[in-house]
Amino acid sequence: MTDVIQATKRDSTGTAATTRLRREGNVPAVLYGHGEANEHLAISAVQVKGLLRHHSKTVTLTGDVNETALVSDMQWDPLGIEVLHLDLIRVNLQEKVEVTVAIETHGEAAGTREGGIFLENLREVDVRCSAGSIPESLVLDVNDLHLGDQATAADLQLPEGVELVTDPETVIAHVEAPRSEAAVEEEDAIGSEPEVISKGGGEEEDEA
Structure with missing residues (x-):
């Protein structure tokens, strides 16, 4: 526009x-x-x-x-x-330009109904097209995204005349399994372990 x-x-x-x-x-x-x-x-x-x-x-x-x-x-x-x-x-509206365009996700990832969490890794990509045909956004259909699946830039719906500049293998979104309570508790325990600080000059203190 x-x-x-x-x-x-x-x-x-x-x-x-x-x-x-x-x-x-x-x-x-x-x-x-x-x-x-x-x-x-x-x-x-x-x-x-x-x-x-x-x-x-x-x-x-x-x-x-x-x-x-x-x-x-x-x-x-x-x-x-x-x-x-x-x-x-x-x-001029006919010349090729490189621009950053927003990503618009459509649908509901199947993996969310399988207990997974849908996560967006990237919200915009770079494209090349004529200045007069720059899209407002690019659509990513996520309906078929199952648990453990990921969508890449190559899965974006590109209008005619629009070329992807961003690496097509770049991950745009994925569905991952929720972490178990045990894993969360283990991470919290590791994070809460006190730091051990050794005292220097131990030999001198013993002699004293």
Whole structure:
């Protein structure tokens, strides 16, 4: 999905200027790539939140610039709540790009009905495709995952034109047997054993 975003050029790029920009409800951004000069932009924080809701990887910039861009990076505040800065790369919708895409699991693993525990090892993978056909997510069907089974990146459903970059043997999810109470108690016992600290200079103490 491609969002249309209004962008305004900004002349000031220092700390004070970006702080003032954020107070005004905007997010600073930089547009670069294709051998052209970097453009320092301001984008409404409301539009950035819409971008996050839609999981958009590409945007159409309007206003002071008219470009199609790939969202390359987002810098977040320490709490991971607000976007502080955007990096945008110029692209045309036909060119190949490498991006990270979320994994969406579908179904209920058969192994959970066999007493197992379903665990997700990875929540996103890297793919290569045209900038205009970046999927919002990739589906992993886990219905046939039995106790002791695992699903790898090769099991993901890839849309036409999307190529997997992540190692296809990478484990995405698995179903494991629950640990027995005895095993848990044994681990707890090992973890609770007191550390033995030897005293140095024992010979001198004996002589004394």
